């Protein structure tokens with residue numbers, strides 16, 4: 001085998017391995033979704049989506065959990081998005097690289113590695129007990145918000161870094177102040193990227209169980225929340241409860257899968273909306 | 288050389304950290320004249336230009352000593368608002384850098400950040416700037432299209448229009464035609480000759496013919512120092528230093 005043949009072979013093998021990895025990942029996702037669908041689709045009907053659970057949660061629906069997860073996720077985003085984007089702007093646009101910034105970055109990276117149950121305990125200690133918010137949408141949203149903060153900061157920093165320096169220079173050279181430059185040029189250009197990254201945070205907030213277990217989630221309530229100080233049911237916690245804590249674990253299997261299916265659909269739906277928003281913003285690029 | 292002095296540097300020295308990029312530059316720029324800065328790559332032309340409107344402020348390790356005067360007032364003085372300076376001393380960069388906005392909003396940007404909101408006034412001034420930059424006829428029917436959809440030469444004239452819109456007194460241009468074809472270059476050169484009537488212009492160029500064609504004064508930089516400055520014809524016909532002659536005839540650099 002001469003050198004050229006060998007090079008071609010190596011090329012072919014590398015390509016095969018890389019392509020296989022991509023295919024395997026897609027397959028894994030497809031199999032998981034398919035599995036959920038097959039196991040759970042029978043549970044899904046109008047009653048399931050619009051009614052509270054009945055008969056010790058062996059029948060009926062999951063409406064309060066859908067509503068609860070919606071509020072908690074929305075709340076987490078309201079907490080984490082402004083805070084995360086602001087931190088990223090500070091780190092990327094204002095802060096002068098030095099020990100302080102390195103320490104902050106280290107802190108953020110470590111925050112990302114903290115197990116979610118620790119966030120749950122932290123939320124319990126700080127929001128539920130110390131600040132007296134009780135087990136509520138507020139406590140849960142704050143806890144989830146802190147959980148996804150590193151994701152939002154990371155995504156925003158990446159997006160801000162990707163904005164060409166020439167945009168900033170052009171704005172400054174026209175007599176723009178630093179803030180005008182950030183607000184009118186840098187942020188609009190970074191927003192699609194910020195949103196994409198934040199999608200991951202949304203999915204994570206919607207799907208976490210441990211952080212809301214002690215801070216927001218109710219085992220059972222048919223009542224919809226009337227204020228941010230109310231407890232709510234939530235989809236991931238509901239699955240956890242049905243699958244581990246009832247006396248009817250086997251009988252409610254289809255409900256568990258049905259709930260999981262709804263959760264996945266919700267997360268994918270939110271992602272889709274964000275992706276569409278980003279695509280439209282990219283296409284226009286004429287803010 | 289009877290024109291009023293608009294800008295000047297006095298014993299200006301510039302450091303990037305420990306590296307001295309400009310050494311003791313004293314140079315004057317007069318109204319309604321074009322001054323060309325020439326010299327080999329890395330000799331400090333861009334650094335010099337950017338220190339005139341304090342664009343180097345955004346480089347953390349940059350340090351300026353000596354004076355940069357605008358109408359006799361030190362640009363680096365303690366009570367000077369850098370934003371005001373940049374409004375009075377406009378800049379066009381080497382690579383066209385339009386914002387990813389519509390053509391209209393791109394040119395209106397500087398006006399809006401100045402606080403002009405009136406639609407009619409914005410329209411009038413955008414149109415006037417695009418005309419002054421000799422690009423109005425090419426873009427008047429597509430003002431709401433993205434500025435990025437323009438060709439490189441059009442983008443550069445758009446950037447000039449954008450700089451003119453805020454009515455600066457001095458216009459700095461860093462190799463504004465280096466990325467352009469001969470026809471676009473010619474348009475920019477005609478434009479510069481026209482702009483000279485209302486502005487003080489300082490332009491960096493690597494193109495000796497260009498410097499000869501458009502400038503009144505030429506300054507030759509080498510390794511961070513100002514070697515020679517004189518009327519353009521003098522520099523190109525009988526420079527007083529051999530170094531200058533060697534450079535403009537292409538014998539080194």
Ligand SMILES: Nc1ncnc2c1ncn2[C@@H]1O[C@H](COP(=O)(O)OP(=O)(O)OP(=O)(O)O)[C@@H](O)[C@H]1O
Nearest residue numbers: 303306308326327328329330331332333334335346
């Ligand atoms: N941000 C910076 N940090 C450190 N050194 C720099 C920086 N910018 C430029 N320099 C150095 O300063 C010197 C002058 O650079 P400058 O860009 O002013 O040259 P120039 O004359 O414009 O060259 P060219 O014709 O290639 O554009 C060079 O040696 C360059 O390496």
Ligand SMILES: [Mg+2]
Nearest residue numbers: 332333334461
């Ligand atoms: Mg340069």
